[in-house]
Every structure is written in structure tokens, then in C-alpha cells.
Amino acid sequence: MRRIGFIAIVLAWLAPPAPAAALDWPTRPVRIIVPVGPGGGTDVFARLLGEELYKRLGQPFVVENRPGGSFNIGARACAESTPDGYTLCITPGEPIVWNQFLFKNLPFKPETDFAPIANLFFNTAALVANSSLNVRTIPDLIALAKARPGTLSYATFSMPLMHFMEKLKARHGIDIVRVPFRSGNEAVNALVSGSTPIALLGLANMLPQLRGGMITGIALNANVRSPLFPGLPTLTEAVGEDYPPGWFGLFAPGGTPKPIIAKVAAEVARITSEPGFRQRNYIDRAIEPAVTTPEDFAGLIAGWRKMAETLVREAGVQPQ
Numbered sequence: 001m002r003r004i005g006f007i008a009i010v011l012a013w014l015a016p017p018a019p020a021a022a023l024d025w026p027t028r029p030v031r032i033i034v035p036v037g038p039g040g041g042t043d044v045f046a047r048l049l050g051e052e053l054y055k056r057l058g059q060p061f062v063v064e065n066r067p068g069g070s071f072n073i074g075a076r077a078c079a080e081s082t083p084d085g086y087t088l089c090i091t092p093g094e095p096i097v098w099n100q101f102l103f104k105n106l107p108f109k110p111e112t113d114f115a116p117i118a119n120l121f122f123n124t125a126a127l128v129a130n131s132s133l134n135v136r137t138i139p140d141l142i143a144l145a146k147a148r149p150g151t152l153s154y155a156t157f158s159m160p161l162m163h164f165m166e167k168l169k170a171r172h173g174i175d176i177v178r179v180p181f182r183s184g185n186e187a188v189n190a191l192v193s194g195s196t197p198i199a200l201l202g203l204a205n206m207l208p209q210l211r212g213g214m215i216t217g218i219a220l221n222a223n224v225r226s227p228l229f230p231g232l233p234t235l236t237e238a239v240g241e242d243y244p245p246g247w248f249g250l251f252a253p254g255g256t257p258k259p260i261i262a263k264v265a266a267e268v269a270r271i272t273s274e275p276g277f278r279q280r281n282y283i284d285r286a287i288e289p290a291v292t293t294p295e296d297f298a299g300l301i302a303g304w305r306k307m308a309e310t311l312v313r314e315a316g317v318q319p320q
Contacts, residue, residue, distance in 0.1 A: 025085045025260050026059040033081075033089040035074025036157075037067040040184030041204035041285070042248055045120070046090045048281055052271045061088075067182040071095040071157075072106065079113035083255035088264065090120065092248050097304040098159045101312040104319045110305075116297040117250040117261055118268050122288040123202045124245055125158060125221040126232065128210070130197035136216055138168075138238050141198070145174035152176045154198035155187040159308070160243045161200040161221060163315045164235070191215055203228070203286035221245050228286050244307070247290060249297060265294050 030053075034046050043065060050061030066074035075095035081087035100110050108114075129135040135144055145152055154176050156162050162178060169176060179196045181187040184205035190196035191206075192214050199206075199215075203226065209215045210229065217229055219238040222245055226232065236242045250268060252261060271277055272291045282289045292300065 029060040035071040037183030076107045079108035083253040085260035097308045113254045114251040119290045119297045122245045127218040128215045153196045156200040
């Protein structure tokens with residue numbers, strides 16, 4: 001027993017103190033994994049945030065795109081990385097709270113393999129259609145789908161909004177097929193070309209196309225109307241149903257030292273509260289600021305897991 005105690009004391013003495021690790025960090029480049037392809041709203045935001053972190057912390061923050069697999073490929077890459085502060089990831093809620101109810105097997109454990117740092121933003125999304133469809137309201141969309149059965153398709157990355165569309169289809173007996181995409185940029189290209197003429201995507205992905213008249217807004221998935229498009233009703237106004245807007249959060253691999261988590265969280269809070277950054281990268285891009293402490297973010301995630309389990313069960317979705 002004395003020998004075991006002596007070894008424990010030596011190991012504790014040899015281990016570097018966590019606060020020192022946080023003071024020294026970062027001493028080399030940090031990668032930010034995003035589970036979508038380049039060009040979409042999440043990818044752009046990650047790069048903008050990385051630039052600001054570089055200015056403050058003196059090391060590059062390099063975005064690494066890992067798209068595909070319903071965000072599971074990127075999430076797995078994050079979860080399996082060394083928890084030393086040199087890998088961060090920005091991900092939507094799907095791999096953190098939804099996919100455990102949608103897949104029989106995940107290559108990571110959502111509850112333990114990720115350390116929450118900050119909820120970066122709520123993603124105001126819009127139901128839109130290619131303008132050639134001449135659809136301006138949800139009743140218009142329903143009527144078109146009935147007139148053209150089996151010919152329409154839609155894109156979304158949001159499980160709640162997929163739930164909304166599948167419920168709308170079942171309620172009105174219409175057939176609009178969901179098409180998966182690797183990034184918001186790809187989905188918008190398909191939307192504009194007309195190959196997938198309906199979408200429920202983040203407004204940040206579609207601002208030029210909406211302003212240019214290539215696509216038509218139908219309704220917003222948001223708590224209030226957007227100041228950029230005040231004429232667009234919310235889903236609550238349009239159909240009397242409320243779907244919470246999706247969020248995108250900053251994480252580290254589970255087990256990353258808490259002082260490093262706290263340091264990143266503090267820097268992100270400073271960056272996102274700066275008026276110029278907030279105007280350019282939140283308000284002008286139609287996303288809602290939501291930066292919280294790691295503890296508050298963990299609480300939000302726990303609440304969303306309960307909601308996710310309920311919605312998936314109500315939708316009758318069977319794990320794949």
C-alpha cells in the first residue's frame with residue numbers, strides 16, 4: 001500500500017498543473033473541425049471566428065471540413081481527437097442531441113465525448129422555394145404538390161424542420177422528397193438551379209438569392225420576424241406551430257482541460273460581444289447571438305436531448 005501511495009504522489013507531482021496549461025495555450029496552431037463542406041454559413045462563421053481568435057491568441061485557428069454522414073463524420077473526428085486544446089469543433093445540434101435517436105449505432109458517445117464551450121448562435125432558417133414555382137405561402141406549396149405529385153423535392157439539415165415537412169406531407173397527403181446535401185452551399189446551388197426547388201435552410205446561406213429574387217421566402221423558423229425580411233411570417237404565424245430554431249455550438253473533445261475550455265469560452269464571449277463583429281456576423285447575416293457559459297450550454301443541451309427524443313418518437317422515425 002505504501003508503494004502504491006508513493007507512486008501516486010510521484011505521478012501527481014510530475015503532472016503539469018492544469019492552470020499552467022491554460023496560461024501557455026496555445027503554443028501551436030489549433031484546428032477547428034466543422035462537419036459541413038466549405039462555403040456554407042457554418043464554415044464561413046468558423047473562419048471569421050478563427051481569424052479573431054488568431055488576433056487575440058497569436059496562433060492560427062485552421063478550419064478543417066469533414067462533411068457527410070448526417071454530421072457524424074465530423075463529430076467523430078472531433079470526439080476521437082487528443083483532448084489537449086488543439087482541436088475544437090463547431091457543430092449543429094444534430095450529432096450532439098438528435099442522432100443518438102436516429103441511428104442504431106454512433107461512432108461516439110454524445111454525452112461524454114464532447115466538452116461544451118459555447119452556444120455560438122441560433123440559426124434563423126427559412127422555408128423557401130425556387131421563384132419559378134410561383135409559391136409564396138404554405139397553402140400555395142400544398143396546392144402545387146397536389147397538382148404535381150412525386151415531382152418536388154426539398155433540402156434541410158434540421159431534424160425539427162424535417163419533422164415539420166414530414167408532418168405537413170402526412171396531414172395534406174402530398175409527396176415532397178427530402179434530398180440530403182453535404183453543405184448549405186450545395187443545397188443553395190440545387191435550390192437556385194431548380195433540381196431541388198424547395199428548402200428549409202439558414203437565412204445566412206441564402207441572403208443574396210432572396211434579395212435577388214432567385215428564390216422566394218415563405219416562412220421563417222424563428223421566434224420573431226427577421227428585420228432583414230419583415231414581410232416573412234414565422235412558422236407560428238403561418239401554421240400555428242412552433243419549432244425551436246437550431247443552434248450551432250463550439251466544442252472540444254471530452255476530457256480537454258477545464259482551464260483551456262474556460263479560456264476559449266472567455267475569448268469567444270469577448271469576440272462575439274464586440275459591436276462590430278456582432279453587426280457584421282450576426283445581424284447582417286440573419287443569425288441570432290446566443291453565446292453562453294460552458295455550464296449554461298451544457299444545460300441547454302440536456303434540455304434539447306429530452307425534446308429530441310420526444311419529437312423523434314412522435315414522428316415515428318425508426319433508427320437506421
